[in-house]
Amino acid sequence: MQLDLLVTAERILTLEADADGQPRVATRMGLMGDRIVGFDADLDGLEARRTEEFPGRTIVPGFIDAHCHTTWWGLGLNGAPVGEARGLDEFYEVLRAEVAKLGDDEDAWVYGIGFSESHHGGLVPDLATVDEITGTRPMYIRNASGHSALANTATLRRIGAFEPGFQDPEGGVVVRDASGAFTGLVEETAQELLQSLILPYPIEQIVAALDAATLKYAEQGITSFTEAGIGGGWIGHSPVEMAAYQAAREQGKLHARAQLMPAMDAVVPLTGNDRDFAGSGSAAGLSLGIRTGFGDEQLSLGPVKVFTDGSLLGGTAAVTESFCGHDHNVGYLLSSPEELREQIRCVYRAGWAIAAHAIGDAAIDLALDVIEECQNEYGTIHAASGERIPSRIEHFGITRQDQVERAGRLGVAVAPQYGFIHTFGELMVSRVGEGRRDLLYRGRSLRDAGVIVAGSSDSPVVDNNVRRAMQAAVDRRGSDGSVIGSREGLSREEALRLYTEWAAEATGQLSNRGTLAVGKLADFVVLDSSPLEAEDLGALEVLATFVGGAATFDARTS
Structure with a gap:
């Protein structure tokens, strides 16, 4: 057997456990096609058509941005x-x-x-x-x-x-x-x-935007991402936005693997034999009955995105206690609870997982209620591969401990943005008050409760520099130097898993990505040093990014 590619580095952090249950660290990784076929001793005696050598450098799994635009x-x-x-x-x-x-x-x-x-x-x-x-x-x-x-x-x-x-x-x-x-x-x-005065954008303009954006993703080490809302509402850009993604892929202008969330506004009522859908009641989704999990490793459909409330900084997130300085402002839900519940139940019944934008704790209560109802009545959602695709709560911005524990019990994935802490953390505190400082964009308590936590940027709300966001998940320092959530910091290894293993699990794709293992996709990032040892994760340099063994960014040739 001849390898297509042999990759060597000072250390390859696979994030997989060895036979003794310890994190496996390798120095050689072999590829055939776009998959990993072995490490170190597995490769003894094998020749390779091509070799990539990174002496003194560290290789980690490709970064996954689980919520971006x-x-x-x-x-x-x-x-x-x-x-x-x-x-x-x-x-x-x-x-x-x-x-x-x-x-x-x-x-x-x-x-x-x-x-x-x-x-x-x-x-x-x-x-x-x-x-x-x-x-x-x-x-x-x-x-x-x-x-x-x-x-x-x-x-x-x-x-x-x-x-x-x-x-x-x-x-x-x-x-x-x-x-x-x-x-x-x-x-x-x-x-x-x-x-309404601008939309829809033409497909070629969206393709050009995807080309430019995903080339920038490669510079940040991002090999996979989830697009948090396409096809409708104020978050979408065209009713045929998925066609633009297909065109970008066909033209070689999609430089990272994409999972797409249709916006709730893009779904339509579905008809068919009642036995085609779980449980009872109305069903809604995309035409032809396409559902969560459709697609392949390069381009697939994820959950349906539904907005339940607004933003924290804008004072429009639905909270149970008034925003600081506004005795009667508790934000608002974007539709009535009854309407949101019916929308979510209709798409879930048709086989769609849910990604509920919920920032305030009042909105999170509603999201957890409806997700629990759907899971109990209609079961869990799986991809064609059989892998579970969890329903999600996007942002999970200000949360009580009972909500954290409930999310863990329900197996819900959450996608917070730790980059918010470094960027405008003190402004968030000013909105909710010092008494709720430790409830913002939590970390440690989520993991302790068994919640699936996915790293994400919400770009362009903040930048998509994964390394800076990982550092924020560790030190939780706002731009004014103060700590937000003094007991919520993660370890460096956990911060790395946020954007690799855990993000893959949250998106229902862990069988193919998130760690470096035999049979998985060869998506990886070359860093100048180890994130497990770096004093400042934000200072790490991305030297190269590979998707399926092909370089999407290489500082050596830039």
């Missing part, structure tokens, strides 16, 4: 760089530069992603100043959270906000100030009014 980020890479501005004066200068770049085309959109009030002392831009800069051009600036956006007066006119009888849509607000004047801020589902 790839198309959204990719589209924004060529937009106005509003996320780089610090202070409103800089923001206005970015807008002026973008308007100048657009030239004389009065219909061209002023578009950008990454605006955050935290970069501007908690302020939003003055609408009159924005109007002076942008004129009659439409403007759509997406907040880093994804739960709000900035528009100018020209755009507000296009959505009919100034028409008599205009009403906010359910679950969203076109914000007015105390005098009743529009501020330019558009929250939650009201963003669909803006997007």
Whole structure:
């Protein structure tokens, strides 16, 4: 037998246990095709067509970002760089530069992603100043959270906000100030009014966005990701968004393995023999009865994404205690509990796992209730391979201990974003108050309760630098240096497993990825040193990224 590829390094952290139950560390790894066939002594006497040598370096399993927004980020890479501005004066200068770049085309959109009030002392831009800069051009600036956006007066006119009888849509607000004047801020589902002027994006534009974004993923060591919402609502970009992913794959422009979550808005009622669906009641999903687990190792369908509440920083997450400084603001659910319950039950019955966006503890209560109902009535969801695909709660932002323990009992996976802690942790504390500091984006207590925890970025809400997020999971330090959740820190090995083994389990893909083992996909990352020994995980360098044994990034040739 001849190997297709022999990879050598100072250490290969497989994250698999050896015969003695200890973590297996190798120095050689053999590949045939896109799979691993052996390590060290397994390979003695075998020749290889090709060799990759990384002396003094450490190899780990490929990183998995279990919740991100790839198309959204990719589209924004060529937009106005509003996320780089610090202070409103800089923001206005970015807008002026973008308007100048657009030239004389009065219909061209002023578009950008990454605006955050935290970069501007908690302020939003003055609408009159924005109007002076942008004129009659439409403007759509997406907040880093994804739960709000900035528009100018020209755009507000296009959505009919100034028409008599205009009403906010359910679950969203076109914000007015105390005098009743529009501020330019558009929250939650009201963003669909803006997007209706732009959507759908053409497939070729989405393909270009996926190409740009996944090349950047490779630089971060990301070999797999879960796209958290396609095809509908304010989170999707086209009703045929999955076709864009297929086209990107066919054209060699999808540089990481993708699991796609259809947005709840994209599902339709299903009909068929009643015995085709679990239990009783209505069913909903994608046409032809396609369900969670459809696809292959490169491109597959995951759970259906459903929004239950809003954002923590925006004060729209549904919580049981008021936000700090707002005696009567407990956020809100984006639909009634009855409507959310019926939506979730319909898709679960049709064979879809659920990924419920739930940040506040009130929303998490509802999500846990409905998931438990569905599991009890309809059973668990499995992929075609037979591997269990758990239902998930995305973010799990502010949680009580009873919720943590319940999630463990139910076998629910959660996808928190520890990168939030480093980026705007102190701002989150200011929203919920010091008394709830230790309830934010928990770590240690989740693992102790047996919860499946998946590492994720929610990019472009924060960057997709996995190493910095791993460090945040360990030290839990906010940008002001304070610790958020003093008892919630993970070990370095656990932080590595967040973005490898545990993320693979949460996405129902552990049989193929997440650790380096014989028979698994040869997805791996070369680091300059070991994450188990690094003082600062964020300082680790990605030297190369391989998907199925093929390099998607190689600093040696960059």
